[in-house]
Amino acid sequence: MDHATTLRAAGLSKTELTAGTLTVHSPIDGAEVAMVGETSPADVAAIIARSQAAFKAWRQVPAPRRGELVRLLGEELRAAKAELGAVVTLEAGKITSEGLGEVQEMIDICDFAVGLSRQIYGLTIASERPGHRMMESWHPMGPCAVITAFNFPVAVWSWNTALALVCGDPVIWKPSEKTPLTAMATMKIMERALKRFGDAPEGLVQLVIGGPAVGEALVASKDVPIVSATGSTRMGSIVGPKVSGRFGRPILELGGNNAMIVAPSADLDMAVRAIVFSAVGTAGQRCTSLRRLIAHRSIRADLVAKLAKAYASLPVGDPRKAGVLVGPLIDKGARDRMQAALAAARKEGGTIHGGETVSTGVPEGGVYVTPAIADMPKQTDTVRTETFAPILYVMGYETLEEAIAIQNDVPQGLSSCIFTLNMREAEAFLSAAGSDCGIANVNIGPSGAEIGGAFGGEKETGGGRESGSDAWKGYMRRQTNTINYSAELPLAQGVKFDF
Numbered sequence: 001m002d003h004a005t006t007l008r009a010a011g012l013s014k015t016e017l018t019a020g021t022l023t024v025h026s027p028i029d030g031a032e033v034a035m036v037g038e039t040s041p042a043d044v045a046a047i048i049a050r051s052q053a054a055f056k057a058w059r060q061v062p063a064p065r066r067g068e069l070v071r072l073l074g075e076e077l078r079a080a081k082a083e084l085g086a087v088v089t090l091e092a093g094k095i096t097s098e099g100l101g102e103v104q105e106m107i108d109i110c111d112f113a114v115g116l117s118r119q120i121y122g123l124t125i126a127s128e129r130p131g132h133r134m135m136e137s138w139h140p141m142g143p144c145a146v147i148t149a150f151n152f153p154v155a156v157w158s159w160n161t162a163l164a165l166v167c168g169d170p171v172i173w174k175p176s177e178k179t180p181l182t183a184m185a186t187m188k189i190m191e192r193a194l195k196r197f198g199d200a201p202e203g204l205v206q207l208v209i210g211g212p213a214v215g216e217a218l219v220a221s222k223d224v225p226i227v228s229a230t231g232s233t234r235m236g237s238i239v240g241p242k243v244s245g246r247f248g249r250p251i252l253e254l255g256g257n258n259a260m261i262v263a264p265s266a267d268l269d270m271a272v273r274a275i276v277f278s279a280v281g282t283a284g285q286r287c288t289s290l291r292r293l294i295a296h297r298s299i300r301a302d303l304v305a306k307l308a309k310a311y312a313s314l315p316v317g318d319p320r321k322a323g324v325l326v327g328p329l330i331d332k333g334a335r336d337r338m339q340a341a342l343a344a345a346r347k348e349g350g351t352i353h354g355g356e357t358v359s360t361g362v363p364e365g366g367v368y369v370t371p372a373i374a375d376m377p378k379q380t381d382t383v384r385t386e387t388f389a390p391i392l393y394v395m396g397y398e399t400l401e402e403a404i405a406i407q408n409d410v411p412q413g414l415s416s417c418i419f420t421l422n423m424r425e426a427e428a429f430l431s432a433a434g435s436d437c438g439i440a441n442v443n444i445g446p447s448g449a450e451i452g453g454a455f456g457g458e459k460e461t462g463g464g465r466e467s468g469s470d471a472w473k474g475y476m477r478r479q480t481n482t483i484n485y486s487a488e489l490p491l492a493q494g495v496k497f498d499f
């Protein structure tokens with residue numbers, strides 16, 4: 001299907017695709033696919049005011065009724081899965097099954113949030129005073145800005161939005177300036193759900209389009225109490241302090257530098273399958289992509305040989321084509337950064353396999369590379385830096401303690417895993433002295449998390465949590481309530497204040 005047909009099938013009109021100043025390219029072939037309208041930072045104040053007005057109505061709607069809107073969103077997403085998945089492929093370059101998988105993730109979080117809408121539980125707490133009861137209530141906070149990255153152009157919005165809506169918070173979405181079309185297509189789906197719902201307040205879910213300046217207008221506003229920002233550590237280091245500085249609540253989902261430890265007892269065939277998917281999937285452009293392989297010295301050479309063989313047979317090309325596993329990089333800048341990282345790794349003593357530009361058998365105009373393996377003498381500065389491309393650095397280890405130390409010795413703390421059949425090693429890896437990441441897996445790669453768990457990471461990854469478990473608490477304010485049903489007024493801690 002050509003680009004225009006894909007965009008039309010997702011409900012985007014010719015006017016919307018030609019009316020503006022922001023040029024959108026498809027990484028598949030570099031083609032200019034649209035010029036979309038941008039939001040002026042000067043208009044953001046009015047958008048926030050609409051969101052605040054929507055909040056006043058939405059916070060009064062019972063949470064299970066709010067869940068009904070998210071249930072309808074899930075239904076509309078199911079109906080539009082193929083069309084939206086195709087736009088993800090067009091605009092972010094993901095292979096078809098990953099484009100569809102991203103939409104499935106949106107559907108899954110909607111299902112989760114619908115259940116959550118009837119489970120926004122607070123605790124009851126034993127009071128030290130007779131005739132008293134204590135409890136916690138969870139209340140909506142207000143507008144939630146959702147700033148998203150190019151590489152999960154729609155799923156990250158849904159993790160935030162499905163929760164924020166059932167929690168009673170309106171949403172203002174600023175997608176990556178590289179992927180506004182997936183956002184516009186998603187808003188069409190959201191609008192269908194809102195229409196079926198009937199009486200949601202106007203301005204409950206809004207979209208702003210543009211680059212950092214529009215994002216900064218949201219970040220700066222005291223009327224946006226929650227800012228959920230996904231992207232590079234560089235972006236988070238600007239956004240986080242600004243939101244905290246005005247006592248807003250930042251939820252930061254930033255860069256990762258994810259590792260796998262492969263122990264001598266590991267099932268190597270399984271490890272190879274997990275490594276290839278997590279290092280090469282999405283052309284290495286996932287926040288949870290596997291970037292560092294820490295292999296026991298006794299199996300390292302065998303593992304690298306197996307990987308080199310698997311890498312040699314990986315089909316690189318048009319992500320829409322059946323059988324292709326490695327699509328394009330987002331743009332030329334990504335390739336330049338990949339080449340620079342490989343050159344630096346070579347200087348640091350690394351031996352590089354792959355990493356070449358592919359120009360035959362791929363659509364002209366796109367940026368295609370063969371995934372690279374960099375066999376390193378040790379963990380160097382280049383290895384410690386997240387390069388958003390398919391580079392897998394391989395390092396060796398002797399003791400598990402050493403492997404865990406290497407795993408933790410990076411600034412980022414998103415995802416990690418160990419392949420071992422040794423229960424002591426697996427448990428040590430998951431223990432307090434083990435992985436320091438927000439996600440730690442056993443015999444599963446670091447990428448492809450399910451929505452049921454809380455998603456996010458420590459250190460420079462930003463500390464935010466989204467998606468499942470109790471991540472919803474990040475979108476609400478906690479209120480502690482003490483109720484006195486006695487005829488006395490005893491003070492806490494036995495304080496006497498008689499007059």
Ligand code: NAD
Nearest residue numbers: 148149150175176212215216231232235253254255256287
């Ligand atoms: P990016 O930081 O360039 O941009 C992300 C978003 O932030 C965009 O919408 C951008 O316009 C906006 N932005 C940039 N500067 C801003 C500012 N000063 N104020 C407000 N908004 C600003 O990231 P990218 O290249 O789109 O995405 C790749 C990065 O995202 C990688 O580092 C990856 O690891 C990370 N990522 C993290 C997660 C996670 O959940 N931890 C998920 C996906 C991507």
